[in-house]
């Protein structure tokens with residue numbers, strides 16, 4: 001109770017939700033603690049599904065009004081999701097009549113993402129519009145669309161105010177104890193190991209996890225086309241700062257002190273539609289039918305590994321298949337690389353004839369090649385090997401039992417058995433893509449996220465999204481799955497959404513509808529029966545992109561090791577020296593195993609203020625037509641969100657049902673150790689300088705999203721007396737706000753504002769995808785494919801010891817992938833439980849965040865006193 005009077009959620013204070021010290025000697029208390037947290041989280045999801053879905057593509061009015069006797073949130077199909085005339089598959093799906101994908105179009109993940117939902121062919125496909133999670137009226141705060149918005153910011157915010165480079169330099173820069181040793185992220189000559197760039201480290205998450213999430217975002221979304229934006233350029237700040245609350249031009253001395261660059265310029269974003277949106281009214285209230293500006297997702301929104309396999313004809317050309325067996329991705333030997341894993345080869349390079357941005361020359365060839373570095377090179381190589389490992393095992397079984405049923409079916413001839421020997425290379429390629437995509441989704445859900453949010457409620461929550469709370473595939477789970485799919489057919493919002501979400505956590509979202517008795521490939525209701533879009537076509541919202549601006553995760557220097565003697569740090573290799581084409585020689589010369597051990601053992605950067613990589617603030621980009629050809633990516637994060645009209649932090653939180661802050665001091669965690677509190681106080685003071693203060697006016701209502709604790713409208717004074725001087729906390733850019741959150745649940749590498757966005761969208765990404773629900777079947781994946789995804793490989797393997805008290809834990813899926821693709825890592829990996837936890841860390845017995853070496857790694861220099869962690873999680 002003592003800890004409730006803060007803006008933050010409180011389940012993190014329940015019994016057993018942190019490390020061993022949070023456990024009670026009374027088991028019922030622990031049980032209540034964990035289950036209480038899970039109930040809180042489910043409530044949050046239910047509310048988010050109810051209040052935060054805003055589609056931009058023209059369906060929003062139907063969502064509010066419903067259609068016929070069906071309530072809006074229970075709608076299943078939309079005219080806006082039809083393929084338009086002129087689309088190459090228009091006729092195949094039914095042309096101007098009822099559209100239904102069938103035959104070859106429903107067999108696998110189509111290149112452009114069409115026909116995932118067989119009744120809404122266009123949904124989630126390349127070029128569809130980004131959605132929103134916030135009311136359209138509250139977007140583009142600088143435009144002051146409503147009186148509330150106008151009152152909230154009173155003309156103080158615009159694209160350039162507060163100045164994005166000033167925000168970056170004052171609030172994002174990593175402070176250095178020895179700037180010569182860091183050299184703005186360039187380290188020392190010869191990659192000398194005495195180079196050092198200080199950064200705040202998260203003790204329970206490694207550098208592989210940082211590049212993993214970049215690898216994921218390249219699958220889910222992009223605002224750019226082939227790595228560039230529109231042709232129009234804009235200045236990007238370093239022009240003014242607030243002096244005693246007044247925006248004042250920077251003097252040369254200020255520029256020098258800040259280290260920003262007034263001559264930087266950048267392309268503006270592509271905009272899809274800037275026309276005035278139509279309005280409509282329901283229940284006496286007026287609504288915008290979409291946001292005033294919309295933007296296209298130039299990638300498929302599905303979790304379909306499109307970063308590997310491509311998302312349109314142009315990107316597909318970059319994906320090379322092996323001419324000796326076109327089911328395989330082409331992997332080539334690298335002379336001199338002779339380990340067991342190296343025999344599986346490395347990705348070939350982009351060829352001059354490939355469609356590409358000239359900046360990508362010299363890189364490995366893949367679907368999405370932008371912002372390449374050794375980290376992305378690593379993951380793309382690993383998953384290309386994994387694709388081939390699946391093909392290899394399939395071919396092995398085909399050779400052994402060629403006449404056996406592979407499980408695969410062709411929807412055009414659903415009754416015909418397809419034997420192993422009948423599966424064509426093209427079919428096998430697409431099956432392998434399905435398998436790799438599902439493995440990636442599984443790794444992300446139950447291995448990456450459970451380490452990102454390292455506590456027991458989230459371990460259970462994420463596993464329930466995948467396997468269900470009931471866990472094993474048993475009668476109860478199957479029966480519940482049938483009930484849930486039935487609920488999804490309801491015409492009533494409450495049943496189709498709320499009860500659906502609550503009960504789906506029993507059997508799990510993954511595989512919903514696939515275990516139906518008598519499931520029939522020729523019945524569209526079975527093929528598509530497990531998806532639920534909750535009345536709003538699936539695509540990511542702009543607000544999702546905002547909370548994935550995770551650049552602080554990346555260290556400036558990689559502590560390079562050799563896997564033969566992993567305790568020794570040999571070099572400090574600047575990430576920027578591996579940028580784009582420079583990644584590839586580094587990968588080839590040093591090999592996957594050494595990079596794995598280097599990134600596996602090193603802690604990543606905490607998501608905190610003053611923790612952006614120096615190199616990203618000074619990134620050289622040759623394509624830019626600006627005097628400096630450099631860009632501050634941290635400042636660009638701020639600017640892009642403003643271009644996309646993301647509400648500022650406080651309204652963002654209110655829109656998602658979270659509590660607002662009343663001053664910058666609310667960021668200070670009064671339960672943190674004194675040294676941390678002192679740092680947070682300094683940061684709050686800096687925010688005050690950068691964003692300023694004003695005299696408040698309690699007659700001005702600033703939001704329609706929530707009421708205050710006394711059920712009155714929230715006004716400009718945020719609870720302070722009328723006329724008093726208050727912080728401009730309403731103006732705070734959302735990225736700055738979530739980085740400043742220092743009160744977090746135990747083991748949370750992210751903040752609660754980011755987390756709430758994930759609860760909604762990470763769940764929807766599974767709920768909406770047929771291949772993760774009703775079409776997770778041998779007819780699409782083959783029998784081997786279904787087993788591979790279920791068992792994390794060709795057969796099941798279990799950890800010998802309990803994991804955080806859980807017995808009989810399957811060996812985690814990414815660890816299995818690494819064991820297959822880089823087998824020489826076995827001695828190291830045998831001691832790893834979650835591949836995203838620093839590999840040499842002692843994990844203790846229950847969600848320990850300690851930075852202590854495990855047995856055998858005592859001499860690892862990363863554990864020396866001078867490199868102590870600064871935890872991002874302060875419970």
Ligand code: HEM
Pocket residue numbers: 210211213214217221222223224229371372373545548549550551553554575579633636640
């Ligand atoms: C070597 C490491 C990285 C480099 C060089 C890099 C570079 C960039 C650049 C230049 C942009 C700006 C694109 C634009 O708006 O014009 C960008 C955007 C972005 N980056 Fe990174 N980045 C890196 C790592 C990461 C990581 C680890 C994440 C974690 C998720 C990440 C997430 C994002 C996101 C979400 C965007 C916005 C993309 C969009 O709007 O489509 N980046 N990055």
